Amino acid sequence: xxxxxxxxxxxxxxxxxxxxxxxxxxxxxxxxxxxxxxxxxxxxxxxxxxxxxxxxxxxxxxxxxxxxxxxxxxxxxxxxxxxxxxxxxxxxxxxxxxxxxxxxxxxxxxxxxxxxxxxxxxxxxxxxxxxxxxxxxxxxxxxxxxxxxxxxxxxxxxxxxxxxxxxxxxxxxxxxxxxxxxxxxxxxxxxxxxxxxxxxxxxxxxxxxxxxxxxxxxxxxxxxxxxxxxxxxxxxxxxxxxxxxxxxxxxxxxxxxxxxxxxxxxxxxxxxxxxxxxxxxxxxxxxxxxxxxxxxxxxxxxxxxxxxxxxxxxxxxxxxxxxxxxxxxxxxxxxxxxxxxxxxxxxxxxxxxxxxxxxxxxxxxxxxxxxxxxxxxxxxxxxxxxxxxxxxxxxxxxxxxxxxxxxxxxxx
Amino acid sequence: xxxxxxxxxxxxxxxxxxxxxxxxxxxxxxxxxxxxxxxxxxxxxxxxxxxxxxxxxxxxxxxxxxxxxxxxxxxxxxxxxxxxxxxxxxxxxxxxxxxxxxxxxxxxxxxxxxxxxxxxxxxxxxxxxxxxxxxxxxxxxxxxxxxxxxxxxxxxxxxxxxxxxxxxxxxxxxxxxxxxxxxxxxxxxxxxxxxxxxxxxxxxxxxxxxxxxxxxxxxxxxxxxxxxxxxxxxxxxxxxxxxxxxxxxxxxxxxxxxxxxxxxxxxxxxxxxxxxxxxxxxxxxxxxxxxxxxxxxxxxxxxxxxxxxxxxxxxxxx
Numbered sequence: 087x088x089x090x091x092x093x094x095x096x097x098x099x100x101x102x103x104x105x106x107x108x109x110x111x112x113x114x115x116x117x118x119x120x121x122x123x124x125x126x127x128x129x130x131x132x133x134x135x136x137x138x139x140x141x142x143x144x145x146x147x148x149x150x151x152x153x154x155x156x157x158x159x160x161x162x163x164x165x166x167x168x169x170x171x172x173x174x175x176x177x178x179x180x181x182x183x184x185x186x187x188x189x190x191x192x193x194x195x196x197x198x199x200x201x202x203x204x205x206x207x208x209x210x211x212x213x214x215x216x217x218x219x220x221x222x223x224x225x226x227x228x229x230x231x232x233x234x235x236x237x238x239x240x241x242x243x244x245x246x247x248x249x250x251x252x253x254x255x256x257x258x259x260x261x262x263x264x265x266x267x268x269x270x271x272x273x274x275x276x277x278x279x280x281x282x283x284x285x286x287x288x289x290x291x292x293x294x295x296x297x298x299x300x301x302x303x304x305x306x307x308x309x310x311x312x313x314x315x316x317x318x319x320x321x322x323x324x325x326x327x328x329x330x331x332x333x334x335x336x337x338x339x340x341x342x343x344x345x346x347x348x349x350x351x352x353x354x355x356x357x358x359x360x361x362x363x364x365x366x367x368x369x370x371x372x373x374x375x376x377x378x379x380x381x382x383x384x385x386x387x388x389x390x391x392x393x394x395x396x397x398x399x400x401x402x403x404x405x406x407x408x409x410x411x412x413x414x415x416x417x418x419x420x421x422x423x424x425x426x427x428x429x430x431x432x433x434x435x436x437x438x439x440x441x442x443x444x445x446x447x448x449x450x451x452x453x454x455x456x457x458x459x460x461x462x463x464x465x466x467x468x469x470x471x472x473x474x475x476x477x478x479x480x481x482x483x484x485x486x487x488x489x490x491x492x493x494x495x496x497x498x
Numbered sequence: 499x500x501x502x503x504x505x506x507x508x509x510x511x512x513x514x515x516x517x518x519x520x521x522x523x524x525x526x527x528x529x530x531x532x533x534x535x536x537x538x539x540x541x542x543x544x545x546x547x548x549x550x551x552x553x554x555x556x557x558x559x560x561x562x563x564x565x566x567x568x569x570x571x572x573x574x575x576x577x578x579x580x581x582x583x584x585x586x587x588x589x590x591x592x593x594x595x596x597x598x599x600x601x602x603x604x605x606x607x608x609x610x611x612x613x614x615x616x617x618x619x620x621x622x623x624x625x626x627x628x629x630x631x632x633x634x635x636x637x638x639x640x641x642x643x644x645x646x647x648x649x650x651x652x653x654x655x656x657x658x659x660x661x662x663x664x665x666x667x668x669x670x671x672x673x674x675x676x677x678x679x680x681x682x683x684x685x686x687x688x689x690x691x692x693x694x695x696x697x698x699x700x701x702x703x704x705x706x707x708x709x710x711x712x713x714x715x716x717x718x719x720x721x722x723x724x725x726x727x728x729x730x731x732x733x734x735x736x737x738x739x740x741x742x743x744x745x746x747x748x749x750x751x752x753x754x755x756x757x758x759x760x761x762x763x764x765x766x767x768x769x770x771x772x773x774x775x776x777x778x779x780x781x782x783x784x785x786x787x788x789x790x791x792x793x794x795x796x797x798x799x800x801x802x803x804x805x806x807x808x809x810x811x812x813x814x815x816x
Contacts (some may be wrong), residue, residue, distance in 0.1 A: 214623060361611060363724060373655055373670070378659035379657065
């Protein structure tokens with residue numbers, strides 16, 4: 087196909103000499119370029135009002151806080167500034183505009199400031215972790231060594247989080263392996279079985295249960311695995327046990343998100359599939375799930391993002407170690423959340439820096455997961471898919487087919 | 499998975515050289531006896547024999563469809579009452595009538611799509627070549643494979659390429675086919691649907707990238723790829739522009755010689771143009787739908803026996 091494609095498309099284009107050249111075309115009347123109307127821009131008064139309100143309220147706030155009232159503290163200062171700003175903005179606006187416009191502008195200011203607040207909080211979080219953790223994270227050994235031979239007062243150039251990254255990835259990988267098929271199958275069950283009366287009776291309790299599980303406190307998931315798998319069944323504390331606890335946390339999230347997208351697959355597609363003689367599960371496998379694929383990857387990512395940061399389930403089930411343990415089925419295995427939890431409590435500044443660098447690594451891992459899933463989840467246009475061998479329309483078949491067409495036309 | 503449902507296609511399409519697939523008992527479709535239809539084969543003979551393997555039966559002996567005293571309900575509401583109609587093999591039968599008279603329901607009963615609606619029920623018989631498709635133990639999937647359907651709105655699978663759309667029936671019905679067989683099947687199905695020349699150089703593009711009319715022809719090709727004996731069409735042109743409609747009508751006319759077609763349409767000119775026989779459905783607000791009159795299209799449109807038919811075909815109501 088790749089060989090025939092360009093040739094065909096070239097053939098389809100009109101040959102260059104067929105197109106009228108610019109010189110034979112009638113010259114367009116020389117009209118001046120039209121000026122575009124500015125739509126939805128902000129005027130100078132609006133900007134100045136906003137800036138004036140912000141500046142005025144800052145001054146007033148400073149006066150109140152530093153000179154008049156017996157208050158102190160940054161948080162109160164910022165909050166008062168914001169409230170004063172809103173009040174000043176409303177008053178200044180009311181002097182120029184009617185009440186309706188003022189309300190409109192005020193609402194806009196509120197919405198924008200909440201958005202900026204969220205952005206600021208996230209920026210602050212990342213910035214703080216970066217600031218505290220960079221001390222450790224800028225040394226390469228942090229990513230290539232474990233903490234096995236690092237004592238409490240060793241310099242920052244020894245020891246690292248490799249064992250925790252490996253543990254996190256192994257546990258998350260196994261938990262994904264368990265929870266994604268389970269979650270997607272449950273979602274398919276919730277959507278597909280609701281159509282029969284017998285199924286509908288079972289669908290309701292399952293959905294209630296899944297919804298309840300999304301609210302399950304994560305420490306309970308850890309306790310459950312500790313009680314059932316470790317204490318009762320006798321599995322040792324290991325990465326495997328931790329991944330089971332993570333599965334309990336991830337499965338309901340994957341299910342909920344997957345159910346929404348599976349339900350969105352148009353019924354007409356399912357009908358088309360059934361009309362071709364497909365059974366229900368083949369319809370699900372070949373039509374419903376491929377159509378819902380981009381949404382399903384989002385569901386998987388949501389589950390993984392939840393799982394990778396969970397601390398309390400792994401705390402009870404994985405144990406903790408400073409050594410690199412590749413075997414997820416035996417012996418304690420560290421993971422990034424545990425690494426952070428363990429070292430941030432210690433009274434040595436280098437250990438705390440290592441913990442923050444671990445947090446930085448965790449965020450990077452989540453970011454990589456997100457990007458990967460986005461790339462995988464895009465609807466690949468089928469032409470990018472494995473290339474098809476060109477259909478060799480052998481002369482014989484082409485001839486018979488065209489003969490058939492002619493015969494049919496004659497018959498009509 | 500569908501042993502009894504194995505289509506005759508491997509043999510029918512590329513039949514002569516290859517050995518017969520072992521899994522084709524196909525009891526209901528006798529190859530040469532052709533008891534089902536009155537076999538007005540000769541007119542269809544030359545065309546369908548030439549593109550298929552001429553040796554095999556089902557392409558020559560077309561199947562007919564018949565319903566006896568068909569009654570249908572949605573919950574407590576009766577929507578069809580005692581509809582008896584014969585759809586002869588190798589003919590195009592048009593079902594006409596105003597909206598809500600049960601034409602589409604009737605069509606969906608024919609290939610067992612009706613029962614997928616919750617609360618749907620029915621009574622009576624649907625005979626495909628003399629065998630009841632609602633007989634106990636008969637699998638709906640097998641019936642649907644033999645009685646294909648094209649829907650009102652084109653619905654190609656968006657996650658598949660054109661190529662995969664055409665052969666999706668094989669995957670969905672669990673039919674194995676070699677690469678060569680698939681390639682040939684794609685080409686012959688697209689040719690039958692009159693789409694091959696337009697898309698043959700871009701089979702890898704997604705099905706949704708086509709125009710509405712092309713999408714609908716792709717859906718027809720998809721239905722044809724599993725070699726159905728009957729093709730049901732539920733207002734296949736109502737979402738399309740006149741040019742695409744004409745193209746599809748030509749396709750339908752060409753297909754007539756390969757399989758039996760039942761088409762629901764709101765457009766009386768279309769019914770007149772494409773069909774050989776015609777059935778007029780009518781329901782009033784408190785009575786369920788039933789057939790007022792059925793017969794050759796020519797007679798129904800020129801000298802209808804029932805005054806209501808005359809009113810409808812002349813556009814006085816509906």
